[in-house]
Amino acid sequence: MTRFMTLCSSSGGNSVYVGTSSYGVLIDAGNSCKQLKLALKNADIDPSSVKAIFVTHEHSDHVKGLRVLASSLKVPVYATGGTLSGLNGLGILDGSFSYQKLLPGGVDVGDIHISGFRTSHDAKESCGYRIDLPGASVGIATDTGKITDEIINALSGCGLVLLESNYDYDMLMTGIYPPQLKARIRSDIGHLSNDDCAETVCSLLDLNVRRFVLGHLSRENNRPEIAFSSANGALRRMGARQDRDYSLSVAPVGPMDGYMVF
Ligand SMILES: [Zn+2]
Ligand SMILES: [Zn+2]
Numbered sequence: 001m002t003r004f005m006t007l008c009s010s011s012g013g014n015s016v017y018v019g020t021s022s023y024g025v026l027i028d029a030g031n032s033c034k035q036l037k038l039a040l041k042n043a044d045i046d047p048s049s050v051k052a053i054f055v056t057h058e059h060s061d062h063v064k065g066l067r068v069l070a071s072s073l074k075v076p077v078y079a080t081g082g083t084l085s086g087l088n089g090l091g092i093l094d095g096s097f098s099y100q101k102l103l104p105g106g107v108d109v110g111d112i113h114i115s116g117f118r119t120s121h122d123a124k125e126s127c128g129y130r131i132d133l134p135g136a137s138v139g140i141a142t143d144t145g146k147i148t149d150e151i152i153n154a155l156s157g158c159g160l161v162l163l164e165s166n167y168d169y170d171m172l173m174t175g176i177y178p179p180q181l182k183a184r185i186r187s188d189i190g191h192l193s194n195d196d197c198a199e200t201v202c203s204l205l206d207l208n209v210r211r212f213v214l215g216h217l218s219r220e221n222n223r224p225e226i227a228f229s230s231a232n233g234a235l236r237r238m239g240a241r242q243d244r245d246y247s248l249s250v251a252p253v254g255p256m257d258g259y260m261v262f
Contacts, residue, residue: 002136004160005259007031007039009215009251013061015039016162017259018112018131018138023049025109026069027129027140030061033068039255047073052109054102054116055079056143057123058086070097078102080116082125102127117154119144122189130154136262138162139209142216145190147200155204159262160211162251163200165231166191167221175221191216194227198234201248205240211262215251224250 003024007015013030017040024045029036037047052075056062066087070077077099079087084101087093100107106115111134116127121143128141128151136159141151143164155161172182172193185191192200201212214227228250232242240246 001261002133002138002159003045003259003261004138004213005043005045005256006162006213006215006251007036007255008253009162009217010253011061011166011216011218011220012253013064014142014216015065016140017045017050018133018140019045019049020112020133023051023110025112025114025131026050026053027131028056028062029053029066029069030064033065033072036065036069037072042255043258045259051075052107052114053077054114054129055083055087056119056128056140057083057121057126058090058092059123059143062143063087063090063092067092067095071095076100078107078114080125080127083123083127086124115154117150118148119151120146120148120189122184128154130158136160144192145188147192147196152200152203152207155209156207158209160213160260161204161209162213162215163197164192164216165194165197165214165222165227165250166216167218168194168223168226168230171223171226172218172221177220185218185221191218194222194230197227198231201231202234202238205235205238205246210246211260212246212248213251214249217250217253219253
């Protein structure tokens with residue numbers, strides 16, 4: 001059995017638990033150690049069952065609680081070389097935990113295999129992750145300004161994909177952000193729009209992905225119901241139907257109401 005849970009997911013903080021029934025890993029730690037541990041405990045996941053933390057990139061909404069959490073759990077942190085240098089520059093590696101550069105072939109944590117794939121984002125060396133567990137695979141792809149073949153290949157066949165659906169185009173363009181920030185978000189090294197996300201879930205459905213969780217929604221430029229209907233509408237236009245052909249949900253800003261099992 002695979003367990004999946006977002007502990008937090010938005011432009012303000014991101015962390016995901018993926019594991020078996022006995023242990024697992026975290027992808028990112030973008031909330032306080034206290035809040036992340038509380039979210040795990042409330043879902044009946046013992047924080048000591050977390051065996052490693054994998055980091056997508058050094059932006060604060062992904063690493064806010066990393067130093068304290070990794071020190072407290074005494075688990076290794078894995079990231080690309082560029083992300084490790086970014087974390088080092090922020091003083092985040094200065095804790096009582098070990099850290100290692102992610103190898104191209106990935107890393108084994110017990111019988112879970114975790115491999116990275118490049119994302120297109122304005123960080124030093126951002127990546128997403130594919131987590132291969134004994135019964136299923138999970139893909140995590142957030143913080144990318146565009147979807148590449150490498151990303152699609154990595155997510156192909158995953159039992160569940162967490163995909164960024166960051167902003168609604170009209171809300172962004174008519175919103176309060178300054179023009180430079182709007183341009184950064186829309187760029188190829190920014191974030192995925194609801195429309196980009198909708199197109200991607202359709203591609204992934206054709207590649208046998210059946211469970212979609214939309215995440216990393218902007219708190220300023222998106223709403224859960226808009227992100228949902230954008231992806232759901234695109235899937236329906238393909239002739240697919242929710243529950244029959246796929247499941248689709250939007251990750252809450254705070255902890256999911258318990259973990260998903262599949
Ligand atoms: Zn970022
Ligand atoms: Zn982010």
